[in-house]
Amino acid sequence: xxxxxxxxxxxxxxxxxxxxxxxxxxxxxxxxxxxxxxxxxxxxxxxxxxxxxxxxxxxxxxxxxxxxxxxxxxxxxxxxxxxxxxxxxxxxxxxxxxxxxxxxxxxxxxxxxxxxxxxxxxxxxxxxxxxxxxxxxxxxxxxxxxxxxxxxxxxxxxxxxx
Numbered sequence: 001x002x003x004x005x006x007x008x009x010x011x012x013x014x015x016x017x018x019x020x021x022x023x024x025x026x027x028x029x030x031x032x033x034x035x036x037x038x039x040x041x042x043x044x045x046x047x048x049x050x051x052x053x054x055x056x057x058x059x060x061x062x063x064x065x066x067x068x069x070x071x072x073x074x075x076x077x078x079x080x081x082x083x084x085x086x087x088x089x090x091x092x093x094x095x096x097x098x099x100x101x102x103x104x105x106x107x108x109x110x111x112x113x114x115x116x117x118x119x120x121x122x123x124x125x126x127x128x129x130x131x132x133x134x135x136x137x138x139x140x141x142x143x144x145x146x147x148x149x150x151x152x153x154x155x156x157x158x159x160x161x162x
Contacts, residue, residue, distance in 0.1 A: 049142065053140065076137045077134065080131070083132050083161060088124075088155050089123065090122065099111065099143040102139075102140055104130060104138055108141075112125060140156050
């Protein structure tokens with residue numbers, strides 16, 4: 001016969017919190033996740049034009065409670081902390097200057113620009129360290145130009161550092 005024990009908080013005998021378990025199953029000990037990796041990553045395999053968010057349509061992988069949200073255009077983090085967020089993307093031939101943004105909850109926090117896109121090999125990348133709250137969403141947005149849909153080169157990531 002199996003038993004189920006519902007526990008949200010473990011306490012020391014003095015009443016202080018020793019560990020908590022959130023609704024996603026993440027265990028925190030002394031305010032830190034008990035496992036090493038909290039990350040989300042994905043690739044883009046289709047061209048995205050100006051005024052659109054990148055859809056992470058392939059090679060999606062995550063750990064530690066990270067989820068892909070909003071039809072795979074954002075990555076939601078489960079816990080607060082310092083995160084490394086970034087991307088590498090190819091500009092699409094003849095689409096004009098590529099202006100790419102990293103957004104947190106819909107507001108730009110970092111980005112990069114290409115002067116022009118004379119070939120599909122022109123590339124842009126950006127990385128930023130950002131303190132995120134639990135349930136913050138990260139997305140990547142094409143402000144102008146277009147990204148070339150090449151799954152081997154268009155990669156996006158969010159990794160918890162501490």
